Amino acid sequence: MKKLVLLFSLLLIFNINAQDNIPNIDLKTIDGKTLNIQEATNKDNFVIVSLWATWCVPCIKELDAISDVYDEWQEETGVELIAVSVDDSRTVKRVKALINGKGWDYQVLLDTNNDLKRALGASTVPLTILIKDNKIVSRHSGYSPGSEDDLYEKIKELSSEGNLK
Amino acid sequence: MKKIILCVAILYSGFTFAQDGGYFFGGFESNSQWLLDDKGLNFIAPEDQFRANNYFRLDYNLGKFTAGAQYETYLPAALLGYAPIYNGNNGIGTYYLNFKHKTLDITAGYFYEQFGNGLILRSFEDRQLGINNAMKGVRVIFTPLDYLNFTCIYGKTRNGFDISEGITQGIDANLDISEALKIEKIELSIGASYVSRHQSSGSNDSIPSNVNAYGGRFNFVAGNFYGGIEAIAKGPDVIANEGQISSNKLYDGTALQVDLGYAKKGLGVNATFRRLENFAFYADRLAEGNIYNQELISYTPALTKQQDYMLTNIYVYNAQPRLIIESYDQRAGEVGAQIDLYYKIKKGTALGGKYGTKIATNFSYWAGLDAEYNIENRWYEAKFIGKGPKLFRDFSLEVKKKISKKWSAVATFQNVIVDKGIVYGGPLEDEGDIEASIAVLEGTYKLESSKSIRLVLQHLWAEKDRKNWAAGVLEYNFNSRFALYVADNWNYGDTDIHYYSVGGSYSKGRTRLGVNYGRQRGGLICIGGVCRFVPENTGVTANLTVSF
Numbered sequence: 001m002k003k004l005v006l007l008f009s010l011l012l013i014f015n016i017n018a019q020d021n022i023p024n025i026d027l028k029t030i031d032g033k034t035l036n037i038q039e040a041t042n043k044d045n046f047v048i049v050s051l052w053a054t055w056c057v058p059c060i061k062e063l064d065a066i067s068d069v070y071d072e073w074q075e076e077t078g079v080e081l082i083a084v085s086v087d088d089s090r091t092v093k094r095v096k097a098l099i100n101g102k103g104w105d106y107q108v109l110l111d112t113n114n115d116l117k118r119a120l121g122a123s124t125v126p127l128t129i130l131i132k133d134n135k136i137v138s139r140h141s142g143y144s145p146g147s148e149d150d151l152y153e154k155i156k157e158l159s160s161e162g163n164l165k
Numbered sequence: 166m167k168k169i170i171l172c173v174a175i176l177y178s179g180f181t182f183a184q185d186g187g188y189f190f191g192g193f194e195s196n197s198q199w200l201l202d203d204k205g206l207n208f209i210a211p212e213d214q215f216r217a218n219n220y221f222r223l224d225y226n227l228g229k230f231t232a233g234a235q236y237e238t239y240l241p242a243a244l245l246g247y248a249p250i251y252n253g254n255n256g257i258g259t260y261y262l263n264f265k266h267k268t269l270d271i272t273a274g275y276f277y278e279q280f281g282n283g284l285i286l287r288s289f290e291d292r293q294l295g296i297n298n299a300m301k302g303v304r305v306i307f308t309p310l311d312y313l314n315f316t317c318i319y320g321k322t323r324n325g326f327d328i329s330e331g332i333t334q335g336i337d338a339n340l341d342i343s344e345a346l347k348i349e350k351i352e353l354s355i356g357a358s359y360v361s362r363h364q365s366s367g368s369n370d371s372i373p374s375n376v377n378a379y380g381g382r383f384n385f386v387a388g389n390f391y392g393g394i395e396a397i398a399k400g401p402d403v404i405a406n407e408g409q410i411s412s413n414k415l416y417d418g419t420a421l422q423v424d425l426g427y428a429k430k431g432l433g434v435n436a437t438f439r440r441l442e443n444f445a446f447y448a449d450r451l452a453e454g455n456i457y458n459q460e461l462i463s464y465t466p467a468l469t470k471q472q473d474y475m476l477t478n479i480y481v482y483n484a485q486p487r488l489i490i491e492s493y494d495q496r497a498g499e500v501g502a503q504i505d506l507y508y509k510i511k512k513g514t515a516l517g518g519k520y521g522t523k524i525a526t527n528f529s530y531w532a533g534l535d536a537e538y539n540i541e542n543r544w545y546e547a548k549f550i551g552k553g554p555k556l557f558r559d560f561s562l563e564v565k566k567k568i569s570k571k572w573s574a575v576a577t578f579q580n581v582i583v584d585k586g587i588v589y590g591g592p593l594e595d596e597g598d599i600e601a602s603i604a605v606l607e608g609t610y611k612l613e614s615s616k617s618i619r620l621v622l623q624h625l626w627a628e629k630d631r632k633n634w635a636a637g638v639l640e641y642n643f644n645s646r647f648a649l650y651v652a653d654n655w656n657y658g659d660t661d662i663h664y665y666s667v668g669g670s671y672s673k674g675r676t677r678l679g680v681n682y683g684r685q686r687g688g689l690i691c692i693g694g695v696c697r698f699v700p701e702n703t704g705v706t707a708n709l710t711v712s713f
Contacts, residue, residue: 021188024226024265031352031386032341055471068520068567089283090466093424094505096391097433101507102523113279113289121192121222121712123292124677140645141710142672145573146615147645 020136023119027084027109030096035109037084037116041131045078046155050106051117051127053087054094058143059126060102065148067104077155081106086117086125130154187227192712194220194292198244203703206662206684210704213242218251220258220292234260237326246699247295248457250325258326259299270306275299278318279464280337280358284420284444285380285397287464288322294697298448298461299323300333312341322448322460329448329460331364352386358397362462364450371413376402378446378463380420392425397463399446404488405453412543416488418443418498420465433507437468442498442534442547443488454487456590456698468503469559470527472579474605475654476623476636480583481689482531482557485593490545494592495538497547499556501531520567531557533593554594558582570611577605585630588689590698601627617642632658647671654686679708 025037041047048066052059063083066073073079083106085095092112099108111117120127122141128151130138138154140147197217200210217240224233238255239247261274277299279287290297302320309315316337321328335358342353358380366372382395401415419442426435445453446463467484485499508524510517535551538544561579568574582600586593607621618641625634635657640650647669654664666683687701 021190021226023190024231032354032384033344055473057473064523064565064567088289088466089279089281089287089464090468091471093393093426093437094435096428097426097435097505098507098525099433100428100430101433101509101525103431103509103521113277113283113287115277118222118277118290119190119224121190121710123192123194123710139674139712140672141677142645142648142670144615144642144645144648145609145611145617145619146642150615150645 022131022134022136023116025111025116025119027111027116030099030108030110037109038134040082040107040109042134043080045080046159047131048079048081048151049129049131050081050083051086051111051120051122051125052083053085053125054091054098055087056125061145062126062128062143062148063104063106064102065145067102067106069148069152070105073152073155077159079155082109083107084109084111084116086111086114088112088114130158132158187225189223189225190713191221191223191233192710193222194711195709196244196292196706197708198702198704198706200245200702200704203684206701206703208701208703211242211245214704216242216244218244218247218292229264229266231263231265232261243295245702246697248325248459250327250457250459251295254326256326258297259301259323268308270308272304273302275301275323276304276318276320278304278316280316280335280360281356281380281382281395282422283464284395284422285358285378285446286318286333286335286337286360286462289464294458296458296461297323298459301328302332310345312344314339322462324448324452324460329452331362331448331450331460333360333362333448333462335360350387352384354384356382356384358382360446360462362446362448362450371415372403372410372450373401373415376400376446376450389427389429390425391428392423394421394423396421397444399444403450404443404445404490405451406489406491407454408451410451412490414543416443418445418488420444420463420486431509431511434505436502436504438502439468440498440500440534440549441465441484441486444486444498445488458697467531468501469529469531469557470503470505470561472561474577474603474621474623474636475638475652475686476603476625476634477561477577477579477605479625479634479686479688480581480588480599480601482529482559482583483587483689485531485533485556485587488545490538490540490543492540495536495540495545496593497534497536497538497545499531500534500550500553501529501557503527503529518566518568523565525563525565527559527561529557529559530555554584555582555598556584556587556593572611573609575605575607577603577607579603579605588630597629599627599630601625601630615642615645627658631656631660634658646673652683675712677708677710679706681706 127141200214202210219238222235235258237258239251243251259275263272277288288298288300300320304318307315319334337358339356361377366374378399380397384393397420399418401417403410422439424437448460452460465484465486467482469482489496506526510522512521532553534547535553536545536547559581563577565575580602585596603625605623609619611617621638623636636654638652642648649669651667664684664686668681670679682705684703
């Protein structure tokens with residue numbers, strides 16, 4: 001019990017002190033090139049990083065839903081989505097077939113041994129994080145229909161704040 | 166306890182540095198259950214009714230250095246079905262110090278690594294499966310050129326809060342040929358791996374203290390086509406069963422995997438062939454085939470489609486890499502293939518409708534190796550493909566359609582044949598096959614402001630085993646943060662048992678909490694093609710995750 005109390009107090013401390021940096025992790029592009037996630041997300045506009053897998057139904061629903069409105073989102077806010085597949089070697093070969101079969105326009109990166117997933121403390125997928133100026137500004141795990149609208153609201157809200165500054 | 170206080174002190178002092186550009190990251194995960202007696206299932210709660218697995222991971226980065234540790238507790242007992250070595254234990258499970266700068270990446274302590282497809286080596290963590298085969302030792306990744314890298318590893322494999330007896334060392338090299346030779350039309354890359362396990366054989370000369378494995382691979386992308394091949398040969402080693410050496414002979418092993426795909430916008434096809442012959446590689450020679458998947462070096466997952474629904478997960482495949490020569494059971498490995506096809510029917514066509522229609526289909530066939538066995542002499546001879554016994558055959562088709570702004574639907578059909586020995590463990594080809602057909606209909610209705618309702622109806626037809634099942638799930642999403650569900654799997658063909666459950670989840674920012682009450686259907690729980698057996702049980706479970 002003592003240990004649990006300690007654990008929770010630690011939790012509280014770190015939660016308060018948590019920072020929003022993007023971990024320094026090398027991923028692979030779909031063609032096997034190495035690309036660091038810090039480099040990939042270093043953009044002027046908002047970047048959405050979505051951790052997903054070919055076997056994860058809610059992940060695919062989310063990316064399908066965003067795919068339907070992605071053109072509009074990009075036109076209005078210049079936001080980019082990077083879909084990071086956490087598929088391991090069992091299913092990773094499906095990724096390229098699936099993203100093409102779905103007709104997704106996202107940049108897709110591979111986290112085959114789950115280094116990024118671990119570093120982000122994501123025990124489940126989907127995990128959707130929103131990045132601006134190399135900082136994580138918001139994160140959400142799980143997907144329910146319509147949560148993509150909340151995400152887009154958030155982007156618009158934050159970008160209008162940015163304009164006021 | 167002292168260790169923890171020390172850790173906290175170190176971390177605390179770290180905060181002062183944190184102001185100078187360093188930062189913390191990590192996460193906390195708690196999975197717990199409260200088991201309850203259930204006469205309807207004939208389930209009697211064990212003495213440790215409350216069980217919890219907790220993981221607290223903290224990492225700190227300062228410039229080129231990153232350090233971290235993971236504290237784990239399995240108190241008062243580990244969740245049902247987890248490896249007994251965790252039960253009632255707690256401690257620092259892994260820790261590391263990493264230096265990363267330009268061409269060098271050095272880790273001391275525990276690390277996770279994968280060579281190629283992982284056939285020759287993969288160390289990873291999966292908390293739901295109770296696998297953490299991180300290696301404790303040193304890893305150096307050297308990238309002298311953009312298109313060339315080397316990874317060297319040396320260490321022992323984690324086994325509970327202990328480490329393996331065997332020492333694993335290895336080297337992996339990757340060369341991107343197209344970049345090296347500035348070829349632009351096609352992407353070509355090659356890789357080579359060497360992994361060796363050293364384990365003392367004591368005074369027994371007939372057991373090798375070193376077992377070496379070599380592998381090579383080749384990958385290409387040419388226009389819309391892509392593919393790869395990886396082959397591994399493992400040197401002579403003993404075979405073991407349940408912690409005992411089961412033959413006085415030595416056997417070598419092989420693994421071969423070939424992938425081929427075609428992808429353009431709107432269409433994707435991917436096919437995989439794999440053959441495994443006596444290809445079980447563990448950090449301890451006696452750990453071979455342990456049901457808790459501890460001390461693994463090689464990663465040989467089942468290459469089948471991971472199904473998504475309750476009833477499509479009753480009859481699943483578990484890969485069969487091992488060599489067994491016993492009078493009651495003979496196996497030499499497996500051979501098989503699978504093919505996936507993804508297709509999008511365009512918007513505005515008759516079948517595509519306003520939003521397009523998405524189709525996914527998969528076929529897989531896996532057989533035991535066609536081999537002749539001489540049980541007396543403990544010898545065997547396997548064909549490359551041959552006509553081995555069918556262990557698993559699966560066909561599935563999924564059609565996904567957004568009907569209107571509010572409505573979307575998914576229809577899935579699956580037909581599966583599986584050897585009973587795969588489903589329940591025990592000798593293969595002994596009790597015959599189970600054939601099942603499963604149909605699933607799922608509909609989602611979106612109400613205003615991210616409220617939605619989801620209904621899933623499922624039915625399974627089978628002549629054998631537990632015969633027919635019906636199942637349903639009803640889920641209501643109050644908003645993107647909060648959802649509740651009720652579900653029932655009803656085996657009306659045989660046992661008349663309802664595996665019901667109710668639950669909910671709340672997710673906000675860095676925190677997610679899920680709570681469920683109900684019955685857990687026993688059997689294989691498979692994630693990423695690796696399976697563990699979970700006994701039937703009833704109770705309340707809670708899962709909390711916080712990341713920071």
